[in-house]
Amino acid sequence: MNAVDDTPLPEDISAWIGRSERTEDEIGLTNARRMAAMLDLDPADFRTGSPLPPLWYSLFFTPNARQSQIGHDGHPRKGDFLPPIGLPRRMFVGRSVSFLRPLRIGEAASKTSTIAAITPKHGRSGALVFLTVRHTIETMAGPAVVEDQQVVYREAAGSAGAARMQEAGTAAPAADWTEQRAIDPVLLFRYSALTWNGHRIHYDADYARAEEGYPGCVMNGALTVLLLAEAGRRRAARPLAGLTARLSSPLFSGEVMTLAGHTAADGRMACQATGPTGIPAAAVTLSFAP
Template sequence: MNNQYQAWIGKQSSTKALVTAYQADALTATLDRDDAPYKEGDVIPPGWHLFYIREVVKLRDTAEDGHPKRGDFLPPIDLPRRMWAGTKATYHKPIHVGEHISNVTTIESVTPKVGKTGQLVFLKLKNEISGEDGLATTELQDVVYREEARPGATAPEPPPPPGEAVWKRTIHPSSVLLFRYSALTMNSHRIHYDRTYVTEVEKYPGLLVHGPLTFTLLLDLFRRENSDKILKSFSVRAVSPIYDTHDFMVAGSPNGETGATLWALNHEGRLAMSAEATF
């Protein structure tokens, strides 16, 4: 198959930021944690670089869905629905409050496919986050673009949980939680906060819980239950969407001496996200 997006492969974009205590404290509050306020030199948890290395574009450069317009850094994929599909993260070194960090994002691949729901395009991005002491985190991120939902189409039933939960938390995905997470990540995708848009234009039954928010909640569950462990890697795969219309659960269990399996379940107890951690 001829890939019309070949010219976009290898393109790079870079961002720099200062890691502040204020942003870490705001996320701590949003996650309902009781941690002490962060101070200069404190290590931020793995994965929290996301709240500093943010995609910031001018308002005029956003598309109707709230995402940055395509055709600048991201390829001009002519499919309306964009969804985060998963991340494989490796944590090399800690990041500290007060540190200047940078991120280089590279387009690794753009792959058109045809699935049961119609045309699809899979976009793979590589993020390399560095601190003042060198490479801190490497991420491989998958994004999928889809056609509009077909009238009367039904999604396949998600699979059951992968095992028996040893740790678990119930999450209430209020519109306030979704708004705060959108603000913390500078994510203006309207499917997370604009109920009229998400139900009438993209035809979803409610506001979508951000995939990265569920990822963050799984990371947080691991921290709550394994505070003495140093996380080395965390691989997450989105399985099915979660909406703000019902509570959901994050859960997990140990997997050997140096690993853990975690997952998120929708209100019917079916799998929404799966994750593997090593420490």
């Protein structure tokens, strides 16, 4: 197992704020069709020149770390672009996204990522450090997507393990629609493969239990957000202009989650995913173009 610094933050951590990196990619047809297949859509409906559905940008600009640069947890090692935060567990907890114009399959694009904020906190599970990274995706036509992504670094799992956070989330309003989705290992594998996500909690049950204190493989939070957003925009039948998402409690392979949504008077749609216990796992607000 990799050694971890005893201190959550080095003294010069402020020097990491504002650090940027730029990644180039092509909005490839193969990945778009594979995402369509994973979502049970017809892959043949997607062709070169087709607009890419809004949240599918996560298929591209993946961190292509060499095998020697991968840490024990399956993530790229910290200390290059990401700051050397001395806490071993890393989880995606939220994002805020503006969709400025569609990306199109086949076009070249770039993503500029900038460390926007590093915020230490202390919770019931111990030390926490929240990291916010701003991603701007653009093509020759200009910016297309701007995302503020937040991840949290946590201490190693204690004797209580990574239990569900009973206090997390808020009560959902009366739903206009609901649907249920099974969380199965093939879905988790396909999404991790599509997004080049090596984090072992999503496919290695022994690691998830022994090293991070979970009862089994963990549902990818970004996949929960994707499924909520896809369900919501199907029903809205209007272009998606923005999204905010917050994750509050983990879901696990083998469970069935309930997706639900309610459209407010201002036209925004509040969506929520809950697990079998009824505890909210994710909250997503969708805003749509007029």
